[in-house]
Amino acid sequence: MVALAVRLRALGARVRVCAPPDEEFAALLAGAGVEMVASGAPVRPLVTTVVPGSAAGLAQRAADLMAAQFETVAAAAEGCDVLVATGPLPVSAGARSVAEKLGIRYAYVSHSPVSLPSPHQPPPARRGRPLPPEVADNRELWEIDARNADEMFGGLLNAHRAAVGLPPVDGIRDYAFTGTPFLATDPVLDPWPPTGLGVVQTGTWFRPDERPLPRGLAAFLDAGDPPVFVGFGSMPMTTAPDIARAAVGAARAMGRRILLSRGWAELEPADGRDDCFTVGEADHGALFARVAAVVHHGSSGSTATAARAGVPQVVVPQGADHPYWAERVTALGIGAALDDPAPSAETLTAALAAALAPETRARAAALSRTIRTDGTTEAAGLLLGRSE
Numbered sequence: 001m002v003a004l005a006v007r008l009r010a011l012g013a014r015v016r017v018c019a020p021p022d023e024e025f026a027a028l029l030a031g032a033g034v035e036m037v038a039s040g041a042p043v044r045p046l047v048t049t050v051v052p053g054s055a056a057g058l059a060q061r062a063a064d065l066m067a068a069q070f071e072t073v074a075a076a077a078e079g080c081d082v083l084v085a086t087g088p089l090p091v092s093a094g095a096r097s098v099a100e101k102l103g104i105r106y107a108y109v110s111h112s113p114v115s116l117p118s119p120h121q122p123p124p125a126r127r128g129r130p131l132p133p134e135v136a137d138n139r140e141l142w143e144i145d146a147r148n149a150d151e152m153f154g155g156l157l158n159a160h161r162a163a164v165g166l167p168p169v170d171g172i173r174d175y176a177f178t179g180t181p182f183l184a185t186d187p188v189l190d191p192w193p194p195t196g197l198g199v200v201q202t203g204t205w206f207r208p209d210e211r212p213l214p215r216g217l218a219a220f221l222d223a224g225d226p227p228v229f230v231g232f233g234s235m236p237m238t239t240a241p242d243i244a245r246a247a248v249g250a251a252r253a254m255g256r257r258i259l260l261s262r263g264w265a266e267l268e269p270a271d272g273r274d275d276c277f278t279v280g281e282a283d284h285g286a287l288f289a290r291v292a293a294v295v296h297h298g299s300s301g302s303t304a305t306a307a308r309a310g311v312p313q314v315v316v317p318q319g320a321d322h323p324y325w326a327e328r329v330t331a332l333g334i335g336a337a338l339d340d341p342a343p344s345a346e347t348l349t350a351a352l353a354a355a356l357a358p359e360t361r362a363r364a365a366a367l368s369r370t371i372r373t374d375g376t377t378e379a380a381g382l383l384l385g386r387s388e
Helices: 002-010 023-032 058-077 089-102 138-163 172-177 215-222 240-253 284-288 300-309 322-331 345-356 358-368 375-384
Strands: 016-019 035-038 082-085 105-110 228-230 258-261 276-279 293-296 313-315 335-337
Touching (some): 002 375, 016 023, 016 058, 058 138, 089 138, 105 375, 138 172, 215 276, 240 258, 284 300, 293 345, 300 313, 300 358, 313 322, 313 345, 335 358, 345 358
Parallel strands (some): 016 035, 228 293, 313 335
């Protein structure tokens, strides 16, 4: 979203981004020179305390997220021409209602295909609403998902709408997504098959980053062969010490140095040997081009950035859309994937060996030349009415 904001601004638009007040997000937007409006509660404390799959506290979180749309976001969107939303359904449905109330354009964007209705895939299960295992037809499952969404969030949305003079809506999910959602993924990395939904696939939104790599990191990279990067982004990783130990062991078994990204899991090496370096925030686009392989959780951003850099990947899915990206990495032959979210050093070593094989490295390098880099230009053009 910051990448889109930067591109819109370069094309002459005034841009305002509503984001949670986490320090990381504030620093990111400040560094990009984009105006930020703090909205809702910080995300990091929530991510690091919620039990995976648990619906505990979901109703209150949904209520808080939606209230922020009708309060903070509505105030921030006054005088704007377009409101672009992403994120959980309480956010996007609330945001579209705000746009409707203000009489401005609205666009929804997904950064992963798994949340968009398609007969070619089942919907992801909602917290506390498991999909019936006896139903195999994807269309029927998406219909069930739509009913679940209405039962979970429809009453809440319509209460807010009534309070601002808007009529109720049926089908909250499809209302939030619209009939023409943006899909900010690469068409080679993530081919979207034709469906009844008018998906507009723009390409991945890569953020331009001109920051030099931190001095200590640059020195470590210059001091030897390309290391193996290991990072899990915003995943809390309750097994962080174990997976850090396993990843370091796997890299050493392959004769490679290790670059550990702390992330929200606070990864740290188990010993003080000089073949391991720990890094915080850095430009992954520049960094991935200088490593031998990337071990990550399988987010859309990490997968696309590694693919663009032409470096092989090892995906260790932790949930959400991670299994999908793991499947794409293996299908394209640009890396390996594991089923265990907390693999052993032996399992990781085998996966890393497959990723570092010459044929895998060659496929990763070849694929990188096909990755679109104009995703934000395409999306910005559509939003500003300048696309051909």
